[in-house]
Amino acid sequence: MSATDDIDLELRQLTPSVRAAFRLTSERHTLDHLLGEIGLEGATTWQKGENIAASDLQRRTNGWCFELPWQRTYMLDDALSELLRALTPHRDEIVAAARALDLDAHFALETRMYAERAPAAYLSPANVKAIATYGASLDTAVTPSVPERS
Structure with missing residues (x-):
């Protein structure tokens, strides 16, 4: 591997990682049927009360979630655009379920920042x-x- 390849790899590893997700939550209804x-x-x-991942924290609501894998990007809007494109064919069903069951809808953009390199919040x-729809x-x-070393 050349010095240029090393620099390119290091720069890619320092690019922020963003995971975009969409969630519907409810304190009253289980959402498995969705x-x-x-x-x-x-x-x-x-389900409400389940542990969150491998932690001791418990979920406060029931929920339904669709999330994209982590992606390296300097633009939060890129990750959000990709998520919205994936949801668009199902928008009517999602909105109808949210209205019928009085569900809370949430978009989330989680960012891992490396070496003070934050993505643009545009x-x-x-x-x-x-x-809004x-x-x-x-x-x-x-x-x-801290970036993972390969």
Whole structure:
């Protein structure tokens, strides 16, 4: 591997990682049935009281979630655009379920920041309008991280 390849690899490893997700939550209803009703491949559900990942923290609500894998980007809007494109064919079913069950809708952009390199927090007007069509909130979180070495 040449010195240029090493520099390119290091720069790629320092590019922020962003994971975009969309969640529907409810304190009253379990949401397992939405997996079939919405039919979005890769969506998951959880129940109130379950542990969050491998932690001791417990879920405060029941939920349905669709999230994209982590991606390296300097633009939050890129990750959000990709998520919105994946949701668009199912938008009517999602909005109908949220209204019928009085569900809370949330978009989330989770960022791992390496060496103080944060992505731009710009959101396009089209994406802001799209979030509004779901009646959803938008949450962003930035976590300082150490890049993984290959």
